[in-house]
Amino acid sequence: MIGLDVGSTAAKMVWIENGDIKFRITSTHKWKELVEGIDGDNIVSTGYFRNSVPHRASLTELTAAIYGVRHYFPNAEVIVDIGGQDTKVIDVRNNNFLINDKCSAGTGAFLEFVANYFRIELHELGTMHAKADRIPDINNTCGVFALSEMISQLVGGYTKEEVIAGMHYAFARKISYMIPEARSIVLIGGTVKNEGLVAALRDVLKKEVLIPDEPQIINALGALKYFS
Amino acid sequence: MQKHKLILNIRMPVKKIGITALVPPELIFACGASPFDVNNVIPSSRKYPGNKLCAWTAIWKEMLVKKEIHVDSLIVVAGGDCHNALVDGQKAAMSGINTHFFFYPFDGDPLYMESQLHRLSEFLGGIKRPEKFKEIRELKKQGLIIDTKRCCGKLSSSEAFRTLISFSDLAGDLPGFTRNISTLEETDIDLGNRIALIGVPPIYHDFHEVARSLGLHIVFDELPYEFIRHGGTTIQEMAHDYCNYTFARPLEFRIDFLKKELRRRKVDGVIHYTQFACHHMLEDEIMRKKLDYPMLTIQGDLPGNTPQQIKLRLEAFREMLDRI
Numbered sequence A: 001m002i003g004l005d006v007g008s009t010a011a012k013m014v015w016i017e018n019g020d021i022k023f024r025i026t027s028t029h030k031w032k033e034l035v036e037g038i039d040g041d042n043i044v045s046t047g048y049f050r051n052s053v054p055h056r057a058s059l060t061e062l063t064a065a066i067y068g069v070r071h072y073f074p075n076a077e078v079i080v081d082i083g084g085q086d087t088k089v090i091d092v093r094n095n096n097f098l099i100n101d102k103c104s105a106g107t108g109a110f111l112e113f114v115a116n117y118f119r120i121e122l123h124e125l126g127t128m129h130a131k132a133d134r135i136p137d138i139n140n141t142c143g144v145f146a147l148s149e150m151i152s153q154l155v156g157g158y159t160k161e162e163v164i165a166g167m168h169y170a171f172a173r174k175i176s177y178m179i180p181e182a183r184s185i186v187l188i189g190g191t192v193k194n195e196g197l198v199a200a201l202r203d204v205l206k207k208e209v210l211i212p213d214e215p216q217i218i219n220a221l222g223a224l225k226y227f228s
Numbered sequence B: 001m002q003k004h005k006l007i008l009n010i011r012m013p014v015k016k017i018g019i020t021a022l023v024p025p026e027l028i029f030a031c032g033a034s035p036f037d038v039n040n041v042i043p044s045s046r047k048y049p050g051n052k053l054c055a056w057t058a059i060w061k062e063m064l065v066k067k068e069i070h071v072d073s074l075i076v077v078a079g080g081d082c083h084n085a086l087v088d089g090q091k092a093a094m095s096g097i098n099t100h101f102f103f104y105p106f107d108g109d110p111l112y113m114e115s116q117l118h119r120l121s122e123f124l125g126g127i128k129r130p131e132k133f134k135e136i137r138e139l140k141k142q143g144l145i146i147d148t149k150r151c152c153g154k155l156s157s158s159e160a161f162r163t164l165i166s167f168s169d170l171a172g173d174l175p176g177f178t179r180n181i182s183t184l185e186e187t188d189i190d191l192g193n194r195i196a197l198i199g200v201p202p203i204y205h206d207f208h209e210v211a212r213s214l215g216l217h218i219v220f221d222e223l224p225y226e227f228i229r230h231g232g233t234t235i236q237e238m239a240h241d242y243c244n245y246t247f248a249r250p251l252e253f254r255i256d257f258l259k260k261e262l263r264r265r266k267v268d269g270v271i272h273y274t275q276f277a278c279h280h281m282l283e284d285e286i287m288r289k290k291l292d293y294p295m296l297t298i299q300g301d302l303p304g305n306t307p308q309q310i311k312l313r314l315e316a317f318r319e320m321l322d323r324i
Helices: A028-034 A061-072 A108-118 A124-130 A143-155 A160-176 A195-205 A215-227 B002-009 B025-030 B055-065 B083-094 B110-123 B131-151 B157-168 B174-182 B207-213 B222-229 B235-242 B251-264 B279-290 B308-323
Strands: A002-006 A010-017 A020-027 A043-046 A078-082 A087-091 A096-100 A184-188 A208-210 B015-019 B033-037 B073-079 B098-103 B193-199 B216-221 B269-275 B295-300
Touching (some): A002 A028, A010 A215, A061 A078, A108 A160, A143 A160, A160 A195, B015 B025, B098 B110, B131 B216, B157 B222, B295 B308
Parallel strands (some): B015 B033, B015 B073, B269 B295
Antiparallel strands (some): A078 A087
16 A cells, blocks of 8 residues: 655655565646556645545645554654645644645745746755854744845845845744644655755754654555555 | 606616625615625635735735625624634725725624614615515524424535525525525435534635545524624614624634524534634634534635635544544
C-alpha cells in the first residue's frame, strides 16, 4: 500500500520497504507519474486533491499530519503545516485546528512570489537569508503590499539578502498569531525546507521547533499509518 | 344585487412588510400585513454587493435600494441584534422605503419590549385580525414538533432547517405554509455525529446537505429555533416571551440557554458559523471557553455553494470527532 498526498503544488508518495520509509515527490500536475502501474485499491490518499485521484480510502491532511508527525514525535503538542496555498495549525492536545487559506502572506505561495520577483530559485531564499547582516522591518500583513514594502527597503539601502531576511520575519510573525501556547511545535510542509524561514520562526516563536527529516512527506506517511 | 356582491368582494391589498431579522410575525399578520424576511433570498441570490461589511445586510440593502426586492415597508431589527443592519437599514430608508427600527431590550425588560411592540403595531396600522395570534401559535407548535423529529432522526437536517428558517415570516402565506409543513415526510436517519450549529445561519444554501454528506448531522440550529420558540396571543404575552430572544440578550444569558439545549439534544460537537465582518466573530473565543464541546469555527462571506475550504474543515472536524 502507498500513501499519496496530492497538494496544491506538490504530489508526494510514501511506502514502507523492509521497515524503511521510502518516498517520491513531484509537481502536482505530474501526480500520475507517481502512481503509474499502482492499482487504486493500493492507494490511500490525502491532500487537497485526495478525492480526485484513485484511492481505496482518503482522509484530510489535518488528520494525516497528526498520524505522520506522531511517527517522529509521539508527544507532539502543536503541528504547523506550511503548505503551498495555506497554513494549518493543529493543536493536538485540544483537538483543535486553524487554517489560513484566505491570505497568501503566510503560505508558500508568497515565498514563490518573492523568489520570482528576485528572479531566484525558491531554495535560494534560505541561503540568501543567512548572508544578511541586518533585518529590515517589513510590517505589511498583505503579501502584495509586503512586496511594495520590500522594494522600498531595497531603495532605502538594504541588500537583497537583508530584505529577504526581513520578509522571512514578516512571514514568521504572520504565522505566530495562529499558534497557541505550547512548549514546542512541529513544523511540516515543503516550505519548512527554507532554512531562513525556520530561523525566523525560531526567533519569533521563542519555543522549541522540531522538524522531521523530510517534512514534505509527513501527510502522505500519516495517511499510510492511519489506514495500516 | 350584482353591484352589492361586487362591493363585498373588494379587499384591500395585503401589505408586504420586509423584516431584517426576528420580528414577531404574529403581530405583522394580526395587523393585516404579510411579513417577508429579506434574508431568505440571499443564499441562492449569487449577489456580490459593491460596498459591504457583512454580505447578509449588504445584499438585502442593495436589493431593496435597487427595487429587486419589493416591499411596502421595512422593519429593521437594530437594537440588540445585528449592528450592521442599523446602518444598512438607514441606507434603505434613505432610498425612500418607509422604514421602522425595532429594538429588543438588552436587559430583557418586558415593559420595554411591550412598548416596542406597541410602536410596531402603530407603524403597521394597528391590530385588525387578532385571530392570527392563535393560528400562528398552533403553527409554531408544529415547528417544535419538526425540530424534535429532526433531533431524533425522523427528519433530515436540511429539510428541517429549510422549514424552520421559514418560520421567521411563515413564507408570508399562512395557508400555503401550513400545507407545506403537512407534506414533510418522516424518515429514518442514522444520526452519527450530532452537531449543534450556533451563530447566524450559514450563507451557503447547501450547508446542511454538505455537512450531512460528510457525516455531521445538525440536530440544533440556534437562530431558527428562536423563530419557533417565541410567541404569544396578546402584545403583553409576546413581550414577556420575545424579551428573551437570546441573540439580543447578554452573552451569559445566551450561553446558559445554549448549554441547556446542547445537553438536551446530546450533541457531540458544535459548529460556530460566523459571518465575515459580523460582531458574532468576536464572541467565538467566549463560546469556546464556555461551551465544553469540541468546536469548529467557520467563517463565510459571499452566498453560493459551500466552498471547498469549508468542506475541508467540516471533514477534518468529523475525523476529529471520530477520534475522540
